[in-house]
Amino acid sequence: MTTTHTGGVRLPSYRTLAALALATPEEHVRELTDWVEHSSVVRGGAAEQAGWESAYKWLRLAQGLRTVTFDMSYDDGGICAVGDDFDAVWSEMMEEWQLHLVRLGYVRAALEGFVRVLYQDGSQPATAIERAEHQLSNRSDVWPLHAREVAEHLTAHARDRADGTAVSVASGVAQAMAVHRQAMHGLAGVPEPIHDAEAKNRAAGHEESCAAREASTAVMLGIQLLLAAALAEGRVAVLDEDKYLFDGRWIPDRAGGSRWVDEEMPYSEYLAVLHLEPGEPPEL
Incomplete structure:
Protein backbone atom coordinates (compact mmCIF):
# COMPACT_ATOMS: atom_id res chain seq x y z
CA MET A 1 0.00 0.00 0.00
CA THR A 2 1.78 3.13 -1.21
CA THR A 3 0.95 6.31 0.65
CA THR A 4 2.06 9.92 0.59
CA HIS A 5 2.44 12.21 3.58
CA THR A 6 0.46 15.45 3.24
CA GLY A 7 0.16 17.73 6.23
CA GLY A 8 0.78 14.83 8.59
CA VAL A 9 -1.92 12.68 6.97
CA ARG A 10 -1.05 9.67 4.85
CA LEU A 11 -2.87 9.75 1.51
CA PRO A 12 -2.91 6.89 -0.99
CA SER A 13 -0.61 7.65 -3.92
CA TYR A 14 -3.49 7.46 -6.42
CA ARG A 15 -4.90 10.63 -4.82
CA THR A 16 -1.70 12.67 -5.25
CA LEU A 17 -0.75 11.97 -8.86
CA ALA A 18 0.08 14.92 -11.10
CA ALA A 19 -2.36 13.55 -13.69
CA LEU A 20 -5.11 10.91 -13.57
CA ALA A 21 -5.43 11.30 -9.80
CA LEU A 22 -8.56 9.97 -8.12
CA ALA A 23 -10.94 12.77 -7.10
CA THR A 24 -12.12 13.36 -3.56
CA PRO A 25 -15.30 11.49 -2.59
CA GLU A 26 -17.36 14.69 -2.64
CA GLU A 27 -16.32 15.41 -6.24
CA HIS A 28 -16.60 11.76 -7.23
CA VAL A 29 -20.18 11.43 -6.02
CA ARG A 30 -21.17 14.70 -7.70
CA GLU A 31 -20.09 13.39 -11.10
CA LEU A 32 -21.58 9.94 -10.50
CA THR A 33 -24.91 11.51 -9.52
CA ASP A 34 -24.86 13.60 -12.69
CA TRP A 35 -24.29 10.46 -14.78
CA VAL A 36 -27.19 8.60 -13.18
CA GLU A 37 -29.42 11.64 -13.66
CA HIS A 38 -28.75 11.38 -17.40
CA SER A 39 -29.51 7.65 -17.65
CA SER A 40 -32.35 5.25 -16.94
CA VAL A 41 -33.20 1.59 -16.57
CA VAL A 42 -34.50 0.08 -19.83
CA ARG A 43 -37.82 -1.73 -20.19
CA GLY A 44 -38.49 -1.48 -16.51
CA GLY A 45 -41.94 -1.54 -15.05
CA ALA A 46 -43.23 0.86 -12.43
CA ALA A 47 -41.40 -0.97 -9.64
CA GLU A 48 -38.07 -0.89 -11.49
CA GLN A 49 -38.43 2.78 -12.35
CA ALA A 50 -39.27 3.58 -8.73
CA GLY A 51 -36.27 1.56 -7.56
CA TRP A 52 -33.96 3.40 -9.96
CA GLU A 53 -35.29 6.75 -8.75
CA SER A 54 -34.81 5.72 -5.13
CA ALA A 55 -31.18 4.70 -5.74
CA TYR A 56 -30.61 8.02 -7.52
CA LYS A 57 -32.00 9.93 -4.54
CA TRP A 58 -29.55 8.19 -2.19
CA LEU A 59 -26.76 9.43 -4.44
CA ARG A 60 -28.31 12.90 -4.32
CA LEU A 61 -28.16 12.75 -0.52
CA ALA A 62 -24.48 11.79 -0.69
CA GLN A 63 -23.87 14.56 -3.21
CA GLY A 64 -25.59 17.10 -0.98
CA LEU A 65 -23.61 16.16 2.13
CA ARG A 66 -21.20 18.92 3.08
CA THR A 67 -20.40 18.88 6.80
CA VAL A 68 -21.08 16.97 9.97
CA THR A 69 -20.78 19.01 13.16
CA PHE A 70 -19.67 17.74 16.56
CA ASP A 71 -19.10 19.38 19.91
CA MET A 72 -17.27 16.87 22.10
CA SER A 73 -16.87 19.25 25.04
CA TYR A 74 -17.95 17.96 28.43
CA ASP A 75 -18.99 20.81 30.69
CA ASP A 76 -18.29 19.71 34.24
CA GLY A 77 -18.08 23.23 35.66
CA GLY A 78 -14.30 23.15 35.83
CA ILE A 79 -11.74 25.26 34.06
CA CYS A 80 -9.07 23.32 32.17
CA ALA A 81 -7.36 24.75 29.09
CA VAL A 82 -5.83 21.39 28.22
CA GLY A 83 -9.24 19.77 28.42
CA ASP A 84 -10.73 22.44 26.17
CA ASP A 85 -7.98 21.85 23.60
CA PHE A 86 -8.56 18.11 23.78
CA ASP A 87 -12.29 18.54 23.18
CA ALA A 88 -11.73 20.90 20.23
CA VAL A 89 -9.31 18.50 18.53
CA TRP A 90 -11.64 15.57 19.23
CA SER A 91 -14.57 17.47 17.72
CA GLU A 92 -12.61 18.07 14.50
CA MET A 93 -11.61 14.40 14.32
CA MET A 94 -15.20 13.26 14.77
CA GLU A 95 -16.44 15.65 12.11
CA GLU A 96 -14.06 14.24 9.50
CA TRP A 97 -14.57 10.59 10.44
CA GLN A 98 -18.35 10.79 10.63
CA LEU A 99 -18.60 12.83 7.42
CA HIS A 100 -16.98 9.94 5.55
CA LEU A 101 -19.09 7.34 7.37
CA VAL A 142 -14.86 0.82 -19.46
CA TRP A 143 -12.76 -0.21 -16.48
CA PRO A 144 -12.44 2.60 -13.88
CA LEU A 145 -8.81 3.55 -13.36
CA HIS A 146 -7.48 2.87 -9.80
CA ALA A 147 -10.44 0.63 -8.94
CA ARG A 148 -8.30 -2.32 -7.88
CA GLU A 149 -5.75 -0.05 -6.18
CA VAL A 150 -8.52 1.39 -4.01
CA ALA A 151 -9.63 -2.13 -3.11
CA GLU A 152 -6.05 -3.09 -2.26
CA HIS A 153 -5.58 -0.02 -0.06
CA LEU A 154 -8.87 -0.58 1.71
CA THR A 155 -8.13 -4.25 2.25
CA ALA A 156 -4.83 -3.28 3.87
CA HIS A 157 -6.84 -1.51 6.58
CA ALA A 158 -8.42 -4.83 7.58
CA ARG A 159 -6.31 -6.43 10.29
CA ASP A 160 -8.07 -9.80 9.94
CA ARG A 161 -7.60 -10.18 6.20
CA ALA A 162 -6.14 -13.43 4.90
CA ASP A 163 -2.72 -13.10 3.28
CA GLY A 164 -2.72 -13.97 -0.39
CA THR A 165 -6.40 -13.20 -0.81
CA ALA A 166 -7.13 -12.03 -4.35
CA VAL A 167 -8.04 -8.34 -4.47
CA SER A 168 -10.85 -7.27 -6.77
CA VAL A 169 -13.37 -4.45 -6.98
CA ALA A 170 -15.93 -6.82 -5.48
CA SER A 171 -13.66 -7.65 -2.55
CA GLY A 172 -13.08 -3.93 -2.01
CA VAL A 173 -16.83 -3.33 -1.91
CA ALA A 174 -17.25 -6.21 0.53
CA GLN A 175 -14.58 -4.68 2.77
CA ALA A 176 -16.21 -1.25 2.47
CA MET A 177 -19.50 -2.69 3.65
CA ALA A 178 -17.65 -4.34 6.54
CA VAL A 179 -16.25 -0.93 7.53
CA HIS A 180 -19.78 0.48 7.56
CA ARG A 181 -21.23 -2.51 9.40
CA GLN A 182 -18.59 -2.35 12.15
CA ALA A 183 -19.33 1.32 12.78
CA MET A 184 -23.11 0.89 12.71
CA HIS A 185 -22.96 -2.06 15.14
CA GLY A 186 -20.62 -0.32 17.56
CA LEU A 187 -17.72 -2.63 16.76
CA ALA A 188 -15.38 0.10 15.53
CA GLY A 189 -13.22 1.80 18.12
CA VAL A 190 -13.90 5.52 18.55
CA PRO A 191 -10.59 7.38 18.10
CA GLU A 192 -9.59 10.25 20.33
CA PRO A 193 -6.65 12.68 20.48
CA ILE A 194 -3.36 11.58 21.97
CA HIS A 195 -1.67 13.34 24.89
CA ASP A 196 2.07 13.77 24.53
CA ALA A 197 4.60 14.43 27.27
CA GLU A 198 4.07 18.21 27.08
CA ALA A 199 0.33 17.89 27.70
CA LYS A 200 -0.47 18.97 24.16
CA ASN A 201 -3.02 17.20 22.02
CA ARG A 202 -2.10 15.47 18.80
CA ALA A 203 -4.77 14.47 16.36
CA ALA A 204 -5.32 10.78 15.74
CA GLY A 205 -8.00 8.88 13.88
CA HIS A 206 -6.26 9.18 10.52
CA GLU A 207 -6.56 5.45 9.84
CA GLU A 208 -10.26 5.41 10.69
CA SER A 209 -10.99 8.43 8.49
CA CYS A 210 -8.89 7.02 5.65
CA ALA A 211 -10.69 3.68 5.79
CA ALA A 212 -14.12 5.36 5.71
CA ARG A 213 -13.08 7.68 2.87
CA GLU A 214 -11.67 4.89 0.71
CA ALA A 215 -14.67 2.70 1.54
CA SER A 216 -17.10 5.21 0.05
CA THR A 217 -14.86 5.49 -3.01
CA ALA A 218 -14.72 1.70 -3.37
CA VAL A 219 -18.53 1.52 -3.30
CA MET A 220 -18.86 4.25 -5.94
CA LEU A 221 -16.36 2.48 -8.20
CA GLY A 222 -18.42 -0.66 -7.71
CA ALA A 237 -29.59 3.52 -21.41
CA VAL A 238 -28.03 6.96 -21.53
CA LEU A 239 -30.64 9.67 -22.12
CA ASP A 240 -28.30 12.41 -23.34
CA GLU A 241 -25.71 12.16 -26.08
CA ASP A 242 -22.76 14.12 -24.74
CA LYS A 243 -21.23 15.40 -21.54
CA TYR A 244 -19.56 18.78 -21.77
CA LEU A 245 -16.37 18.85 -19.69
CA PHE A 246 -16.25 22.39 -18.38
CA ASP A 247 -12.96 21.87 -16.55
CA GLY A 248 -11.42 19.38 -18.95
CA ARG A 249 -10.11 15.92 -18.11
CA TRP A 250 -7.03 13.83 -18.50
CA ILE A 251 -8.32 10.61 -20.06
CA PRO A 252 -6.29 7.36 -20.05
CA ASP A 253 -5.28 6.18 -23.51
CA ARG A 254 -4.69 2.66 -24.76
CA ALA A 255 -0.92 3.10 -24.67
CA GLY A 256 -0.91 3.56 -20.91
CA GLY A 257 -0.58 7.35 -21.11
CA SER A 258 -3.19 10.07 -21.08
CA ARG A 259 -4.80 12.65 -23.33
CA TRP A 260 -6.43 15.96 -22.48
CA VAL A 261 -10.12 16.30 -23.34
CA ASP A 262 -11.83 19.65 -22.78
CA GLU A 263 -14.84 19.46 -25.09
CA GLU A 264 -17.62 16.89 -25.28
CA MET A 265 -17.48 13.13 -24.83
CA PRO A 266 -20.24 10.51 -24.83
CA TYR A 267 -21.81 9.87 -21.45
CA SER A 268 -21.23 6.15 -21.99
CA GLU A 269 -17.47 6.75 -22.20
CA TYR A 270 -17.54 9.25 -19.34
CA LEU A 271 -18.70 6.57 -16.91
CA ALA A 272 -15.18 5.07 -16.86
CA VAL A 273 -13.41 8.34 -16.02
CA LEU A 274 -15.86 10.47 -14.03
CA HIS A 275 -14.02 9.66 -10.78
CA LEU A 276 -10.76 11.29 -11.93
CA GLU A 277 -9.59 14.79 -11.00
CA PRO A 278 -9.94 17.25 -13.88
CA GLY A 279 -6.27 18.19 -13.47
CA GLU A 280 -4.33 21.04 -15.03
CA PRO A 281 -4.42 21.43 -18.83
CA PRO A 282 -1.21 20.90 -20.79
CA GLU A 283 0.98 23.91 -21.41
CA LEU A 284 0.51 25.43 -24.83
Missing part, protein backbone atom coordinates in the same frame (compact mmCIF):
# COMPACT_ATOMS: atom_id res chain seq x y z
CA VAL A 102 -22.35 9.15 6.64
CA ARG A 103 -21.42 9.42 2.96
CA LEU A 104 -20.50 5.73 2.99
CA GLY A 105 -23.96 4.87 4.29
CA TYR A 106 -25.65 6.88 1.54
CA VAL A 107 -23.62 5.42 -1.35
CA ARG A 108 -24.07 1.93 0.08
CA ALA A 109 -27.84 2.47 0.05
CA ALA A 110 -27.59 3.63 -3.58
CA LEU A 111 -25.54 0.56 -4.53
CA GLU A 112 -28.02 -1.82 -2.93
CA GLY A 113 -30.84 -0.01 -4.71
CA PHE A 114 -29.19 -0.41 -8.11
CA VAL A 115 -28.51 -4.09 -7.42
CA ARG A 116 -32.19 -4.69 -6.60
CA VAL A 117 -33.23 -3.02 -9.86
CA LEU A 118 -30.66 -4.68 -12.11
CA TYR A 119 -30.41 -8.09 -10.43
CA GLN A 120 -33.82 -9.19 -9.31
CA ASP A 121 -32.55 -12.61 -8.26
CA GLY A 122 -31.63 -11.45 -4.75
CA SER A 123 -27.91 -11.05 -5.50
CA GLN A 124 -25.81 -9.36 -2.85
CA PRO A 125 -23.89 -6.22 -3.94
CA ALA A 126 -20.43 -7.83 -3.89
CA THR A 127 -21.73 -10.80 -5.87
CA ALA A 128 -23.37 -8.54 -8.46
CA ILE A 129 -20.16 -6.54 -8.86
CA GLU A 130 -18.14 -9.73 -9.17
CA ARG A 131 -20.40 -10.73 -12.05
CA ALA A 132 -19.93 -7.31 -13.63
CA GLU A 133 -16.15 -7.63 -13.25
CA HIS A 134 -16.19 -11.00 -14.99
CA GLN A 135 -18.36 -9.64 -17.79
CA LEU A 136 -16.08 -6.62 -18.34
CA SER A 137 -12.75 -8.38 -17.73
CA ASN A 138 -11.63 -7.78 -21.34
CA ARG A 139 -13.04 -4.25 -21.62
CA SER A 140 -10.23 -1.92 -20.60
CA ASP A 141 -12.13 1.02 -22.10
CA ILE A 223 -21.53 1.23 -8.81
CA GLN A 224 -19.68 2.37 -11.93
CA LEU A 225 -18.75 -1.21 -12.85
CA LEU A 226 -22.30 -2.36 -12.17
CA LEU A 227 -23.72 0.35 -14.44
CA ALA A 228 -21.09 -0.28 -17.13
CA ALA A 229 -22.05 -3.96 -17.28
CA ALA A 230 -25.75 -3.08 -17.42
CA LEU A 231 -25.06 -0.53 -20.15
CA ALA A 232 -23.18 -3.15 -22.19
CA GLU A 233 -26.14 -5.52 -21.84
CA GLY A 234 -28.67 -2.86 -22.83
CA ARG A 235 -30.37 -2.88 -19.42
CA VAL A 236 -29.42 0.76 -18.81
